[in-house]
Amino acid sequence: xxxxxxxxxxxxxxxxxxxxxxxxxxxxxxxxxxxxxxxxxxxxxxxxxxxxxxxxxxxxxxxxxxxxxxxxxxxxxxxxxxxxxxxxxxxxxxxxxxxxxxxxxxxxxxxxxx
Amino acid sequence: xxxxxxxxxxxxxxxxxxxxxxxxxxxxxxxxxxxxxxxxxxxxxxxxxxxxxxxxxxxxxxxxxxxxxxxxxxxxxxxxxxxxxxxxxxxxxxxxxxxxxxxxxxxxxxxxxxx
Numbered sequence: 001x002x003x004x005x006x007x008x009x010x011x012x013x014x015x016x017x018x019x020x021x022x023x024x025x026x027x028x029x030x031x032x033x034x035x036x037x038x039x040x041x042x043x044x045x046x047x048x049x050x051x052x053x054x055x056x057x058x059x060x061x062x063x064x065x066x067x068x069x070x071x072x073x074x075x076x077x078x079x080x081x082x083x084x085x086x087x088x089x090x091x092x093x094x095x096x097x098x099x100x101x102x103x104x105x106x107x108x109x110x111x112x113x114x
Numbered sequence: 115x116x117x118x119x120x121x122x123x124x125x126x127x128x129x130x131x132x133x134x135x136x137x138x139x140x141x142x143x144x145x146x147x148x149x150x151x152x153x154x155x156x157x158x159x160x161x162x163x164x165x166x167x168x169x170x171x172x173x174x175x176x177x178x179x180x181x182x183x184x185x186x187x188x189x190x191x192x193x194x195x196x197x198x199x200x201x202x203x204x205x206x207x208x209x210x211x212x213x214x215x216x217x218x219x220x221x222x223x224x225x226x227x228x229x
Contacts, residue, residue: 042205042220091159101209103161103217105158107157
């Protein structure tokens with residue numbers, strides 16, 4: 001078990017560009033969560049999946065954000081037309097339905113929009 | 115709406131001493147879960163301890179224990195025999211009901227353990 005992995009770890013992009021992040025959960029986990037964490041703050045929930053179904057999206061997730069989890073394995077989070085306010089750490093976490101009260105977090109992807 | 119508040123942005127403690135981090139929350143639900151997560155510098159977040167609201171007994175995990183006061187909606191974390199490796203940001207979190215696993219986090223408390 002290698003834990004939750006995220007790629008890339010760091011991304012610097014120019015305003016207006018599109019970016020995509022990937023999360024690989026722990027293999028037997030069917031739930032996957034995305035959170036956003038700005039500097040010095042706690043993570044904020046963005047969205048979550050159970051298998052391939054996206055079950056909830058936060059109002060923080062504007063139309064420029066889209067997340068997918070094809071085949072219920074890895075997930076991608078895409079931000080279109082990035083803005084400076086999108087600069088943050090994007091965290092992924094996974095859990096299993098049987099142990100939903102224990103989420104395992106990845107190392108995060110730090111996005112800097114210049 | 116549920117909220118989680120950590121009123122101590124920064125704290126420090128001498129190695130081997132005990133420190134308590136505070137957390138209050140607001141909810142109208144009767145059954146829920148509360149957590150403390152640790153985020154070391156440049157490292158990923160890990161679960162420290164979990165408390166189920168319907169359990170009156172306070173959770174303990176080795177040097178970590180909680181003081182759960184349901185009526186007061188208070189959930190503090192006590193770290194005994196502090197170690198240098200405990201230096202991290204600590205987040206209190208509340209799990210939204212409905213078995214979604216969705217977490218609401220507080221603002222965090224940065225703890226520095228001094229040698």
